[in-house]
Amino acid sequence: MIRTTLAALVWLLCAQAAVSQECAPDAVYLKGDWGTARFSVEIADDDTERATGLMHRDKLPLSAGMLFVYDRPQQLSFWMRNTLIELDMLFVDPTGTVRYIHNRAQPGDETPIVGGPGLTHVLEINGGLAQRLGITVGSVLRHPTISNDSAAWPC
DSSP: OHHHHHHHHHHHHHHHHHHOOOOOTTEEEEEETTEEEEEEEEEEOSHHHHHHTTTTOSOOOTTEEEEEEEEEEEEEEEOOTTOOSOEEEEEEOTTSBEEEEEEEEOTTOOSOEEEEEEEEEEEEEETTHHHHHTOOTTOEEEOTTSOTTTOSSOO
């Protein structure tokens, strides 16, 4: 049953990615040796949106997430204050390359989750999903907020 559900999930995410890989503000594409996935995303690109993030939500659709966008490369650190759902955090550099993945951040935990220096994006998705899909460090992310001049996977 679990294998069937996981296989259906992978097929769904890959099928969505295959349908249209045009860059759009409300979609993020990821690819790596493990395959390709598409997530519908909300963008958090100002201080207020980034401070609120996914707080106070009791669910997140399976193929959805939130993309945090920063204007310049920097060390990024997150916490789970007022967050009710378990999350995976993918920390991304200016080329769109995933540099660190924090799996299954725990709801309400205020321990800083440090992604490292030189980062411009963080993608939050449902907890455990990165591991179930096989998303790894070195995977690349595609989104219009990543400059085509430096993108590992340009729009």
